[in-house]
Every structure is written in C-alpha cells, then in structure tokens.
Amino acid sequence: MTPAPGKSPIQRSAPRISGGLRLDPRPAVIGARFSKIKKVIAVTGWKGGIGKSVTASTLALLLAEKGFKTGLLDLDLAGASAHIVLGASGLFPKEEMGLEPPSVAGVKFMSVSFFSSNKAVPLRGAGVSDAIMEMLAITRWGELDYLVIDMPPGINDTALDIIRLLPGTRVLAVTTPSIMAHSVLERSLRLYKSLKVPVLGVIENMTRGAHALSKAAAGRVRYDARLEKALGSPARILKTDFAKDLAKIAGRIVN
Numbered sequence: 001m002t003p004a005p006g007k008s009p010i011q012r013s014a015p016r017i018s019g020g021l022r023l024d025p026r027p028a029v030i031g032a033r034f035s036k037i038k039k040v041i042a043v044t045g046w047k048g049g050i051g052k053s054v055t056a057s058t059l060a061l062l063l064a065e066k067g068f069k070t071g072l073l074d075l076d077l078a079g080a081s082a083h084i085v086l087g088a089s090g091l092f093p094k095e096e097m098g099l100e101p102p103s104v105a106g107v108k109f110m111s112v113s114f115f116s117s118n119k120a121v122p123l124r125g126a127g128v129s130d131a132i133m134e135m136l137a138i139t140r141w142g143e144l145d146y147l148v149i150d151m152p153p154g155i156n157d158t159a160l161d162i163i164r165l166l167p168g169t170r171v172l173a174v175t176t177p178s179i180m181a182h183s184v185l186e187r188s189l190r191l192y193k194s195l196k197v198p199v200l201g202v203i204e205n206m207t208r209g210a211h212a213l214s215k216a217a218a219g220r221v222r223y224d225a226r227l228e229k230a231l232g233s234p235a236r237i238l239k240t241d242f243a244k245d246l247a248k249i250a251g252r253i254v255n
C-alpha cells in the first residue's frame with residue numbers, strides 16, 4: 001500500500017485504531033528519546049537579533065568543554081543560524097533508526113538547516129508543530145547531560161510545543177540593554193511563571209559601558225567586536241570575551 005501523503009515514517013508505522021485512524025505515535029517516541037536526556041535548556045528571548053543563537057551555541061560549547069555530554073538543537077525553523085555559529089556546513093546527520101546528529105567540537109548538533117539547503121522554510125501553524133514534533137521524534141541524541149535549544153524569537157508555536165512536549169524544560173532568557181527589551185522581557189517572565197516554566201536566569205547581552213541592568217538579569221555579557229570574526233570556529237568563539245562573560249554567568253545559574 002502506498003503511504004499516506006504528508007505522513008512521516010514514524011506516523012505511518014503506527015497501528016490503526018477503530019475506523020482505520022492512526023494515533024500519532026510521535027509524542028510517545030519523543031518521551032522515550034528524551035528520557036535519556038537529563039536537562040533541557042531552551043534559550044529564549046522575545047526580541048529578534050539579541051543574541052539567542054550565539055548564546056545557545058556558545059553555552060553548548062562551554063558545557064561540552066567542561067566534559068558534559070551536550071546536544072544543541074536549532075528550532076528556529078525560519079531563521080536557523082546555529083550552524084553558522086558552529087561552522088557546521090558540510091555535515092549531515094547519519095540515518096540509522098532515526099537520525100544521529102553529527103558532532104561539532106564535542107556538541108551533538110541538529111538543525112532544520114540540514115534539510116533546507118539554506119532556503120527559507122515556509123511553515124506556519126500546524127506545519128510548524130508538525131516539523132518540530134518530527135525533529136524531536138526522529139533525532140537519536142542518546143544519553144545527554146544537557147540539551148540546549150536555540151529558540152526562535154517570541155512566544156509562538158515553537159515555544160508552546162516545547163513546553164507541551166518536553167515538560168521539565170527550563171528557560172534561559174536573553175535580553176539587551178534597552179528599556180523596550182526590558183519591558184518585553186518582564187512580560188515574558190510573567191508568562192513563564194503563569195505556565196509554570198522554570199527560568200534559570202536572564203542574561204543581559206551586548207552591554208556597553210555602565211548602565212542599569214534589568215532587575216531580572218543574572219549578569220551581563222559585554223558587546224564583543226571580536227565575536228563576529230570568530231563565528232564558524234568553535235575554538236575561536238571559546239576564546240572571546242563573549243564566551244568568557246557567558247561562562248561566568250552560566251557557572252552561577254546553569255546547573
């Protein structure tokens with residue numbers, strides 16, 4: 001029988017229930033895959049371009065450098081960019097009972113960029129949820145101490161799906177030194193509280209000179225002009241002041 005169009009192999013292999021319908025087996029598959037992952041950290045921030053991707057990628061590099069088994073998942077379907085930070089071009093996941101993520105500088109890495117050939121991914125609504133569920137179900141992380149997730153800006157389908165599919169996920173929020181960013185940050189923290197999502201802390205990124213930090217900030221990461229040139233090279237990123245500032249804060253709040 002030809003498979004139903006638009007259904008993934010995992011969905012097609014599910015047994016039928018009454019009326020010939022198939023239950024979506026992916027939430028159960030995701031539960032099994034994630035039972036071997038000790039801690040999931042979603043790096044979020046409700047504004048665009050504030051440094052979520054460099055923070056998530058560098059945090060994963062720092063954790064791997066410390067000897068933790070670490071994964072990095074780029075879930076920014078429209079604006080995937082962690083592969084640029086890590087310099088992961090030319091790599092591809094290995095297909096074996098799912099997809100085994102390639103390793104970059106000791107970090108297991110998975111991103112929609114592996115499948116999109118650098119083209120935009122025109123998904124919305126149910127399409128986004130479906131793609132996320134598929135990526136979570138298909139990726140074979142194995143045992144991990146930490147999985148860091150690079151989230152898209154805002155609270156959207158991706159964020160709500162992660163909260164629903166991966167209970168226990170903790171948030172590391174990124175903001176910048178701007179009263180607009182602080183105001184949005186405070187709104188986001190209120191929402192996380194109401195959804196009972198634990199927040200590890202807030203990083204105030206791209207600070208220049210002395211200024212009042214957001215009340216919620218756990219620490220500041222300075223603007224570092226050398227970061228841009230280091231992108232694509234994990235070894236160089238780890239030597240930047242950006243990584244050093246992040247390591248200090250992470251040492252206090254990431255556990």
Ligand SMILES: Nc1ncnc2c1ncn2[C@@H]1O[C@H](COP(=O)(O)OP(=O)(O)OP(=O)(O)O)[C@@H](O)[C@H]1O
Pocket residue numbers: 045047048049050051052053054055076079081151152153205206207221222223224225227228231242
């Ligand atoms: N502390 C910093 N010093 C210098 N440059 C920085 C710093 N933090 C971030 N950048 C730069 O700012 C740009 C945006 O960073 P990044 O892509 O990580 O933001 P983002 O929040 O993930 O954006 P998006 O919302 O589009 O996903 C990048 O070019 C990055 O190198």
Ligand SMILES: [Mg+2]
Pocket residue numbers: 052053054076079081150151152
């Ligand atoms: Mg990003």
